Amino acid sequence: MVEKLHVDLSGAPQTMLATFYAKALDADLPNPILGDRWAKEIVDRIDYDWSKTSITTANSPSVTTRSAHFDNWARQFLAVHPEANVVHLGCGLDARAFRLNPGPGVEWYDVDYPDVADLRRQLFPHRDNYHVVSASVTDPSWLARVRPERPTLMIAEGLTMYLTESDGLALLRRIVDAFPSGELQFDAFNRLGVRSQWMNAVVRRSGATLYWAINGPGDIVDAVPGVRLLAFQSPFDSASFRGLAWFYRAMAGVMSLVPSLRYMAQYHRYAF
Numbered sequence: 001m002v003e004k005l006h007v008d009l010s011g012a013p014q015t016m017l018a019t020f021y022a023k024a025l026d027a028d029l030p031n032p033i034l035g036d037r038w039a040k041e042i043v044d045r046i047d048y049d050w051s052k053t054s055i056t057t058a059n060s061p062s063v064t065t066r067s068a069h070f071d072n073w074a075r076q077f078l079a080v081h082p083e084a085n086v087v088h089l090g091c092g093l094d095a096r097a098f099r100l101n102p103g104p105g106v107e108w109y110d111v112d113y114p115d116v117a118d119l120r121r122q123l124f125p126h127r128d129n130y131h132v133v134s135a136s137v138t139d140p141s142w143l144a145r146v147r148p149e150r151p152t153l154m155i156a157e158g159l160t161m162y163l164t165e166s167d168g169l170a171l172l173r174r175i176v177d178a179f180p181s182g183e184l185q186f187d188a189f190n191r192l193g194v195r196s197q198w199m200n201a202v203v204r205r206s207g208a209t210l211y212w213a214i215n216g217p218g219d220i221v222d223a224v225p226g227v228r229l230l231a232f233q234s235p236f237d238s239a240s241f242r243g244l245a246w247f248y249r250a251m252a253g254v255m256s257l258v259p260s261l262r263y264m265a266q267y268h269r270y271a272f
């Protein structure tokens with residue numbers, strides 16, 4: 001029998017166990033949203049009490065609809081840019097590079113803290129043109145490892161809220177300055193989302209703190225020279241949400257009546 005990997009994380013790195021487990025649970029459903037077979041295979045190789053994540057099949061769609069949404073945006077970018085970089089920041093154990101399986105023209109960089117990056121290296125198979133980078137995304141030096149002079153897609157799913165505003169904006173500016181063109185695709189929480197973090201079981205149980213509240217595209221366009229808004233959406237308006245059971249859509253319909261609830265979580269997409 002293969003020995004399981006023991007995992008002991010806290011703070012922001014721990015939160016990726018919850019998003020990962022949501023994908024593993026989803027993959028076992030008769031009609032999965034994301035259908036991530038890597039999460040399904042890998043979950044049994046990790047020694048962890050998954051009940052500590054607070055994730056069940058009832059709340060997993062909040063994660064899997066988001067991942068399906070960002071898969072869709074990333075596919076759109078890669079369809080137009082077959083020769084490109086993808087920098088997937090705060091990747092956790094997400095298998096996006098494997099789900100999307102981009103062609104040989106794409107260099108893919110999965111970036112996360114060293115503990116998480118080490119775990120990835122042990123759990124995922126080798127891929128050509130694929131790199132796992134151990135770094136804090138706020139450390140400017142990791143960018144030197146990425147191929148310059150190519151269109152570059154930055155994906156940051158479930159990351160921005162863990163950064164301070166000044167670190168987050170500096171990161172976006174650094175990426176825009178480092179490459180000739182590309183896109184920034186990320187999700188965010190508004191002020192209400194950050195203030196109500198005590199209600200977020202995943203964040204609370206990990207001991208992490210949320211800092212950066214983004215209240216709309218103006219916060220980005222005004223602060224990051226050279227970006228142009230392509231899309232700004234509530235998760236409730238995403239195509240990936242529309243396929244959910246009626247009770248999720250009914251709840252979203254009610255929440256959408258109040259703008260601060262409708263945009264408590266947000267999907268942002270910019271060109272540069």
Ligand SMILES: C[S@@+](CC[C@H](N)C(=O)[O-])C[C@H]1O[C@@H](n2cnc3c(N)ncnc32)[C@H](O)[C@@H]1O
Binds near residue numbers: 091116
């Ligand atoms: C909520 S999890 C999301 C994981 C993955 N993107 C997903 O959706 O499944 C947040 C991730 O961001 C990472 N993270 C937070 N702050 C970071 C930083 N400054 N540098 C690198 N990774 C960071 C954490 O380690 C964790 O893996």
